[in-house]
Amino acid sequence: MQALVIAAHGSHLNPDASNPTYAHADTVRETGAFDEVREAFWKEEPHFREVIRTLESEEVFVVPLFISEGYFTERIIPRELRLDEFEPEQWESDGTSASQVTLEAEDVGKTVHYCGPVGTHDAMTDVIVQRAESVTGDPSVGEGVGLAVVGHGTERNENSAKAVEYHADRIRERGRFDEVEALFMDEEPEVDDVTDFFETEDIVVVPLFVADGYHTQEDIPEDMGLTEDYRLGWTVPAEVDGHRIWYAGAVGTEGLMADVILERAADAGAELGDAIERVRQITSSATESESNSERTSQAGD
Amino acid sequence: MVAPRHVEELVQRVTDGGDDNDIAFDGLRITCDESADDEFTFTLAIDGERVGRAGLDADGLREILAGEAGEGDETVDAYVTNWHYWQERVGGEGTARRAFLRWCEDAPPDDDETADGDRSVPARYAALRDGIDREWGQLCITARFVDGDEPDGERAYDLWHVDDADADLDDLEIYDEPRAAREIATDDEDGRYRPLKTAPTLETGWAFTGLSGTELVDAVGFFYPATIANWHREQEGTLDVDHWSETASRQSGIYEVVSELPREAVDWMAEACCVDSQCLRRREWEYEEGDDLDPDGGDGPFPCREPCSLVIAAARKWAIAESETERTYELELTPSERNQLEELIDAVADDRTDEIREADVNDGANRYRARYLRAKRFADGELEMREQ
Numbered sequence: 001m002q003a004l005v006i007a008a009h010g011s012h013l014n015p016d017a018s019n020p021t022y023a024h025a026d027t028v029r030e031t032g033a034f035d036e037v038r039e040a041f042w043k044e045e046p047h048f049r050e051v052i053r054t055l056e057s058e059e060v061f062v063v064p065l066f067i068s069e070g071y072f073t074e075r076i077i078p079r080e081l082r083l084d085e086f087e088p089e090q091w092e093s094d095g096t097s098a099s100q101v102t103l104e105a106e107d108v109g110k111t112v113h114y115c116g117p118v119g120t121h122d123a124m125t126d127v128i129v130q131r132a133e134s135v136t137g138d139p140s141v142g143e144g145v146g147l148a149v150v151g152h153g154t155e156r157n158e159n160s161a162k163a164v165e166y167h168a169d170r171i172r173e174r175g176r177f178d179e180v181e182a183l184f185m186d187e188e189p190e191v192d193d194v195t196d197f198f199e200t201e202d203i204v205v206v207p208l209f210v211a212d213g214y215h216t217q218e219d220i221p222e223d224m225g226l227t228e229d230y231r232l233g234w235t236v237p238a239e240v241d242g243h244r245i246w247y248a249g250a251v252g253t254e255g256l257m258a259d260v261i262l263e264r265a266a267d268a269g270a271e272l273g274d275a276i277e278r279v280r281q282i283t284s285s286a287t288e289s290e291s292n293s294e295r296t297s298q299a300g301d
Numbered sequence: 302m303v304a305p306r307h308v309e310e311l312v313q314r315v316t317d318g319g320d321d322n323d324i325a326f327d328g329l330r331i332t333c334d335e336s337a338d339d340e341f342t343f344t345l346a347i348d349g350e351r352v353g354r355a356g357l358d359a360d361g362l363r364e365i366l367a368g369e370a371g372e373g374d375e376t377v378d379a380y381v382t383n384w385h386y387w388q389e390r391v392g393g394e395g396t397a398r399r400a401f402l403r404w405c406e407d408a409p410p411d412d413d414e415t416a417d418g419d420r421s422v423p424a425r426y427a428a429l430r431d432g433i434d435r436e437w438g439q440l441c442i443t444a445r446f447v448d449g450d451e452p453d454g455e456r457a458y459d460l461w462h463v464d465d466a467d468a469d470l471d472d473l474e475i476y477d478e479p480r481a482a483r484e485i486a487t488d489d490e491d492g493r494y495r496p497l498k499t500a501p502t503l504e505t506g507w508a509f510t511g512l513s514g515t516e517l518v519d520a521v522g523f524f525y526p527a528t529i530a531n532w533h534r535e536q537e538g539t540l541d542v543d544h545w546s547e548t549a550s551r552q553s554g555i556y557e558v559v560s561e562l563p564r565e566a567v568d569w570m571a572e573a574c575c576v577d578s579q580c581l582r583r584r585e586w587e588y589e590e591g592d593d594l595d596p597d598g599g600d601g602p603f604p605c606r607e608p609c610s611l612v613i614a615a616a617r618k619w620a621i622a623e624s625e626t627e628r629t630y631e632l633e634l635t636p637s638e639r640n641q642l643e644e645l646i647d648a649v650a651d652d653r654t655d656e657i658r659e660a661d662v663n664d665g666a667n668r669y670r671a672r673y674l675r676a677k678r679f680a681d682g683e684l685e686m687r688e689q
């Protein structure tokens with residue numbers, strides 16, 4: 001038997017923080033690729049500390065629903081899962097290339113494949129692009145359009161900026177969008193000045209965050225001038241300095257994220273059959289039917 | 302009636318090649334004596350005694366199991382279908398899932414062969430026709446037969462809030478998908494988010510009906526994550542309790558400070574957060590091995606094996622606050638006003654503020670009373686007092 005654990009942050013205060021985790025876990029459940037699928041959290045239950053013991057499977061794949069390598073993926077999750085042998089060096093990562101390490105969880109005697117975070121997987125690039133498609137409602141969006149991938153910045157962790165730049169570079173190389181920029185909340189180039197970095201009239205802005213919260217629903221919309229006060233909401237697209245800004249909520253809420261989770265597990269040796277293809281099918285058709293309603297979504301709702 | 306395939310399964314099990322095919326489960330015992338030309342002995346535990354037949358060949362055994370031998374048919378039926386349900390359908394020997402499902406119908410643990418009286422198979426079969434109720438926190442679980450009139454051993458489970466135990470099913474929202482439990486458990490009756498799943502604030506008005514054993518375990522897992530696993534470990538004597546001092550010293554980053562929480566503050570914290578009125582997990586962690594905390598750990602069926610993330614987050618606040626030195630303040634209050642301060646603190650601590658009626662000015666935590674006190678004793682938004 002094999003099990004999947006999706007390890008996410010969660011929140012003591014905001015019930016919506018765990019929604020994307022649940023949604024992606026359910027998508028994976030539908031595929032039947034794993035005998036067991038569990039959500040696990042730092043701030044909710046089951047806690048990282050107690051999740052592995054709820055599983056009957058001997059082989060467990062843990063995929064962190066985090067954007068970058070850092071404090072949570074290198075210290076908190078391994079410590080709380082009791083992966084006592086883990087050292088970040090085992091990932092041999094340059095900051096965005098962690099794939100997986102196989103370890104034993106001491107309290108339960110199970111084999112745990114501890115994967116790199118979803119945010120740095122190559123498949124994440126496609127999710128960002130799909131996010132741009134869903135927010136504009138245009139499956140071929142790109143020509144004449146600029147794309148900004150937005151991250152936290154280095155304040156707490158330099159790898160967070162690396163992940164944003166990594167995907168921005170990959171999308172730029174594809175030549176699909178006229179311009180692609182990596183922007184940050186707390187370092188240059190700053191998202192506040194988003195319109196300075198683009199010549200295109202249309203700019204799609206995709207925040208590289210796993211869940212919506214005050215960064216994506218309050219700070220970024222206000223910083224970019226989409227709205228005076230986040231509580232009033234904003235329109236999609238919104239006019240700012242003669243540009244049309246298509247602002248998407250956190251990329252982590254995109255259905256295709258379930259695909260990245262599966263890719264991480266597959267890279268670590270999970271037997272998935274045709275689950276990846278099926279998830280791509282399910283999540284891309286969901287995007288088309290949802291895209292219209294999402295265009296008018298506002299934080300103030 | 303016992304299904305012929307169950308009999309065949311059972312006969313197969315004992316006649317298949319291999320060394321140890323004997324059956325000894327839940328009072329049913331079938332042994333094969335190879336030295337005596339594969340003779341079978343079949344016995345049941347009934348009223349503390351073993352009754353049965355020895356010297357059977359395979360066909361004779363088949364006849365007895367199928368109830369064709371004319372003796373105690375219904376009882377034999379019960380043992381055969383019971384064996385089928387637990388061994389073939391539920392399986393998972395040694396797992397928490399199986400132990401929990403056995404607990405749901407008050408069955409003895411797998412290795413207890415002597416179970417008698419209410420826990421014996423015939424007694425449980427009689428009870429399962431109407432349903433056996435168990436409580437797990439605020440959950441009420443009913444184990445019953447899928448078909449109560451002609452039971453074939455197949456169980457189904459219903460799940461609802463203990464406060465709805467007498468409610469009409471028509472008045473409840475009915476669910477059959479375990480994942481729906483996640484939604485139900487998110488907010489309390491007043492729509493407030495429940496970050497602690499085992500807080501006694503689960504809302505009422507819903508029921509899951511006709512769940513399979515696996516679905517029941519999943520649903521309970523969504524309501525009260527990891528409680529079954531830790532309960533099972535406790536039953537097995539392998540619960541790994543992490544006391545306060547261990548959990549606190551493991552913390553890092555912004556939570557590193559919690560290990561500075563004074564010893565007595567840990568008592569206050571457990572009283573604030575972990576007693577049954579606040580959390581249904583039974584606190585098993587103490588300050589450290591050999592140094593118990595004062596407050597009661599609680600009476601619930603499932604244990605708490607270490608301070609949870611909510612307690613750690615609150616401990617951070619208290620650790621920082623407790624690092625301040627005490628000072629003496631001097632302020633003027635009438636005796637009534639002093640009483641009122643106590644009433645205000647009690648009202649918030651007991652989550653009673655919503656119940657205080659608008660015009661109940663006898664209650665010190667009444668809004669008008671509080672506003673009056675503020676108008677009288679505050680200046681520039683602060684309680685007026687002098688520091689000594």
Ligand code: SF4
Nearest residue numbers: 574575580605608609
């Ligand atoms: S630490 Fe206290 S509040 Fe938290 S789960 Fe355990 S008993 Fe409940």
